[in-house]
Amino acid sequence: MARLVMKFGGTSVADLDRIRNVAAHVKREIDAGHQVAVVVSAMAGQTNQLVNWTREAAKLHDAREYDAVVSTGEQVTAGLLAITLQNIGVDARSWLGWQTPILTDGAHGAARIQEIKGEALIERLELGQVAVIAGFQGIGPDNRITTLGRGGSDTSAVAIAAAVKADRCDIYTDVDGVYTTDPRIVAKARKLIKISYEEMLEMASLGAKVLQTRSVELAMVHGVPLQVRSSFDAPDGPQGHGVGRDYFGPGTIVCNEDEIVEQEVVSGIAYSKDEAKITLRKVADQPGVAARVFSPLADATINVDMIVQNVSEDGKRTDITFTVPSADLERAVEVINSSAADIQYEELLSDTDVVKVSIIGVGMRSHVGVARKMFETLADKGINIQVISTSEIKVSVLIGSEYSELAIRALHTAYGLDHE
């Protein structure tokens, strides 16, 4: 007997047929003797409808009212799933953010969970009742509904798992696990059985869309084992209501490093196309120049990622290159231009035709030559590296976007990740 949290996203509960499919997944776990809390998103499309209404009402709107409106999406799904579970003989009830309660700070629209009172939930779970929890929402210090912002339902699920001391938090999604890289690019990509929190964090923040960074962080802090698995049935299994007997099976477990027996040197390859490169040509090479470039960007809450400063030719002038999210490029250029007199550069160049490719693996800590293999592999293919950045468990390079697929496939092979 285990205590499980199961999380289902918007496409998994898009209509009543899919909600019945979810109920069948839940029943399978209940029939296996487990205690189950389910966290649900809004039915796909509903959140957009609600957000559009708030925009139609006013371009700038009170985040507290936005939260009151938008949180109804998850409320509806929670009620409908509870009804659907009861209809197949599974005891269930819905829980809203203010009922559990899921206490958050007062940052409406992007609130952070501060505490979850798990007692009431645990009591019901122990009686065998399924707790169907509306994701993405909580209650603020002002006694009003808050929403958690992007990726909120994953975060809800992990926080609930921590609060009820769940043995595992299963994130059901439209893929059946975490892959060594994007299978749409590399046909030989392998599904990972296990991956460490740290690696998953890097994967998520470096571009893999399967889990939100924030939920992985929370899982790591609280030691909640996550499983990423598919909410859809195996293509050759029975479709529709009869699901539950035949499904994709286990996905990928995200857990502590020491629970992974045979650690690969490189576990995965991530990429992100949402990068833009800015180069400032011939900046005065003197103390404090970096601060003069990056302080105004920080003030404008523009996140600078990779930075490289070339060796100056004559000791007087240097080039500074860095990346920002491509959505922020226009603003970043404005900020730099308005500080031009202060920074003193000859020319500003920007480029969005770039991609950041990263290799990730905790094994790097104990292995040498991992980065060198990356650089050699790319050089062999004639791919020019524009910027490099590294951390303890990853190496990222910025390359021309036309080389994306070529680079990812070559690296996947070079690090022995290809499916046999």
Place this chain on the structure above:
Amino acid sequence: MARLVMKFGGTSVADLDRIRNVAAHVKREIDAGHQVAVVVSAMAGQTNQLVNWTREAAKLHDAREYDAVVSTGEQVTAGLLAITLQNIGVDARSWLGWQTPILTDGAHGAARIQEIKGEALIERLELGQVAVIAGFQGIGPDNRITTLGRGGSDTSAVAIAAAVKADRCDIYTDVDGVYTTDPRIVAKARKLIKISYEEMLEMASLGAKVLQTRSVELAMVHGVPLQVRSSFDAPDGPQGHGVGRDYFGPGTIVCNEDEIVEQEVVSGIAYSKDEAKITLRKVADQPGVAARVFSPLADATINVDMIVQNVSEDGKRTDITFTVPSADLERAVEVINSSAADIQYEELLSDTDVVKVSIIGVGMRSHVGVARKMFETLADKGINIQVISTSEIKVSVLIGSEYSELAIRALHTAYGLDHE
């Protein structure tokens, strides 16, 4: 300066344009120096969508989950109206049933309000903030959302008005007031300036659809003056966003009898087509027969309205005729048939081609001959009266439905109600 509660139904908030129209109505009252609480229904169509989803999830569903799902309709409108008001410079915030709180009993799906804690609302109203309250909902003793059942938003509005000690509760609707009778039938129907609670109660329970019986009852108990008025602009007034300067103006005030200076003998004529007549022929005319007929119907919660028992021809057999809601006719016939051995009747006749026409007026208490005039007027037109029932302030007759319009128009003229 007055404290007002304004209530808007589903068609008045059907889309963002109409919500802007509502906001303009509210702003007009704020600009006039009043304190305003607004009670809103779900956007027209939303409640049906939500109800249909719960039905799709399961034919029989947990009323607590139904309430969690269906109450989101009003929650969305409340948030959107608050945003819209803020957008035109009016301070506003939304209040959900559990926030106010509106405490109800535990009868999910048809809960009754037990207490409204008005302090928080009054505090905000006094600061000039508009309270936008989600109608139709409250919170039960189980800390879960309840809905109030049919006509719930009108009831919410009146209860809120009582709790905040409002000077008036304005019910905005798709008609501009209470008429002496249905203007679709009688072109000369007049809008009433004032009508007493008791008359309005009779009008509502006898078929006039303008207000729910329950909300009028509540208003009478708490002495809340109601006003029925139009949420739409006068046909020749400016349409769309520019509303607020030109509108239908005052509607009909529902108040205590003693506040109406010149009381008509008959204030209005109501009719209901949702009646079915059942006649039991040749029932044994002996003590206890009525109980044997009506007890099983009461047990089946079928509401018997008008009853007439003919004088028996020979002292042994009599005919009993009564009416039930036409929606319950089939069940009523089943109930009677299954008690046939006990009741002992020769024949059961039923008829849905009937209409109940009622004259209503507190003036009847002090005037004689009011009923006689009704019978004479109908006789003059050759209309046969099938059943009669009376109370202190109304006389109802059951007639063939083909005579509806003829009867209503003749009575309207006979009691001097025609517009000059």
